[in-house]
Amino acid sequence: xxxxxxxxxxxxxxxxxxxxxxxxxxxxxxxxxxxxxxxxxxxxxxxxxxxxxxxxxxxxxxxxxxxxxxxxxxxxxxx
Amino acid sequence: xxxxxxxxxxxxxxxxxxxxxxxxxxxxxxxxxxxxxxxxxxxxxxxxxxxxxxxxxxxxxxxxxxxxxxxxxxxxxxxxxxxxxxxxxxxxxxxxxxxxxxxxxxxxxxxxxxxxxxxxxxxxxxxxxxxxxxxxxxxxxxxxxxxxxxxxxxxxxxxxxxxxxxxxxxxxxxxxxxxxxxxxxxxxxxxxxxxxxxxxxxxxxxxxxxxxxxxxxxxxx
Numbered sequence: 424x425x426x427x428x429x430x431x432x433x434x435x436x437x438x439x440x441x442x443x444x445x446x447x448x449x450x451x452x453x454x455x456x457x458x459x460x461x462x463x464x465x466x467x468x469x470x471x472x473x474x475x476x477x478x479x480x481x482x483x484x485x486x487x488x489x490x491x492x493x494x495x496x497x498x499x500x501x502x
Numbered sequence: 503x504x505x506x507x508x509x510x511x512x513x514x515x516x517x518x519x520x521x522x523x524x525x526x527x528x529x530x531x532x533x534x535x536x537x538x539x540x541x542x543x544x545x546x547x548x549x550x551x552x553x554x555x556x557x558x559x560x561x562x563x564x565x566x567x568x569x570x571x572x573x574x575x576x577x578x579x580x581x582x583x584x585x586x587x588x589x590x591x592x593x594x595x596x597x598x599x600x601x602x603x604x605x606x607x608x609x610x611x612x613x614x615x616x617x618x619x620x621x622x623x624x625x626x627x628x629x630x631x632x633x634x635x636x637x638x639x640x641x642x643x644x645x646x647x648x649x650x651x652x653x654x655x656x657x658x659x660x661x662x663x664x665x666x667x668x669x670x671x672x673x674x675x676x677x678x679x680x681x682x683x684x685x686x687x688x689x690x691x692x693x694x695x696x697x698x699x700x701x702x703x704x705x706x707x708x709x710x711x712x713x714x715x716x717x718x719x720x721x722x723x
Contacts, residue, residue: 432605436650437675439610488567491560491596493603494650 426469426481427500430490431462465489469501477501503721505531506544508574510565515551515587515698522698523548526714536568546583546717547574549590551643551696561604561646562592571597583627583717584690588644591682591692600685600692601659602651607644608675614643616707618670619681619695623663626684627720628691631712637670638709640695642681647694649676649683662686667693 432438438460445459471477481499490497505523509516516533523531532542541547555564565571571593578584578599586594594600607613616639621632632638651659656677659665667682674694682693697710 435652436605437608439606439608439675443610488563489559491563491603493595493652493655494605 424469424471424474424477425502426467426477427502428465428467428481428485428489428497429462429500430465430485430495430497431460432494433496434460436494462495474501503527503529503546503718504542504544505529505546505548506541507531507533507548507550508536508541508570509533509550510536510552510554510568510593512554512556513550513552513589515589515696518696519548519550519587519698522701522710522714526701526711527718536565536570538570539573541570541573541577544577544582545721546585547577549574549584549586549593550698551588551590554589554593557646560592560596562589562594562596565589565593566596575599578685578690581687581689585628585713586690586692587696587698588642588647588694591694592646594690594692599690600683601655601664602649602680602683604646604694605648605650605675606646607648612643612645613647613674614641616641616700617673617681617695619667620670622665622668626666626688626691626716628684628713628716629666630719631716638712639707640697640700640710641707642673642695643699644674644694647674647676647681649678649680649694651677659683664688666691667695 441459621636624634664684668679697713700707700710
């Protein structure tokens with residue numbers, strides 16, 4: 424199975440990188456895009472009995488390493 | 503007094519830190535690799551600055567999960583004194599031995615300069631040679647030093663008087679201008695400024711020496 428973990432800063436955490444990207448877009452004349460937040464995507468292969476088993480494993484490694492839940496939130500996609 | 507410095511791949515302030523310990527305390531510290539299983543018996547353990555594991559994933563994230571950190575956590579809980587400087591501070595927050603986290607500087611710039619810091623309290627192992635509210639000059643050199651914690655955590659840090667140093671002027675976006683903080687038991691200190699780079703007046707300031715002198719002072723009083 425394939426798993427993808429999306430990680431982004433929590434909404435209450437300022438994202439200066441997102442703001443810098445937005446400011447660059449404004450410089451390019453793009454004025455219809457606002458509130459850019461950037462994050463990261465981590466993808467992996469996983470051996471698991473079923474989707475639930477895979478979700479549990481990915482949740483565990485995300486909490487223990489992939490995301491820092493003091494500042495970040497995440498979502499998991501299994502396929 | 504036994505001092506141990508832990509070196510991770512990408513640590514680059516280990517020799518400066520060892521030099522500061524030698525110069526200020528006249529003690530030869532042990533530098534050990536993070537691949538060792540155990541930290542030798544130490545009164546003070548220092549995690550120096552640098553870019554452990556290239557700051558991959560998040561600053562300090564990979565180093566914080568090295569097996570040697572199990573022993574560090576155990577020793578920290580037993581009351582052994584620990585300082586994390588710069589990347590060492592990031593590693594200690596990633597390990598949850600200190601609260602909060604260090605985000606990218608709000609300016610998105612790497613900042614390397616001397617800054618003024620206010621000493622919050624001088625009744626700890628690390629600050630007895632300073633005066634409370636004294637202003638000192640110590641360099642910073644970091645990209646991710648913007649201290650963040652949720653409101654409840656921040657309130658608890660302030661209520662427990664855990665802030666060790668504050669920037670006199672805002673520098674990197676840190677909440678409450680926090681430059682360094684203690685755990686609740688006051689035996690673990692994390693700070694973004696580099697006291698080991700401020701031990702010789704020839705480099706501009708020696709205000710960092712007293713962090714090390716304070717530690718030594720603890721054993722002579």
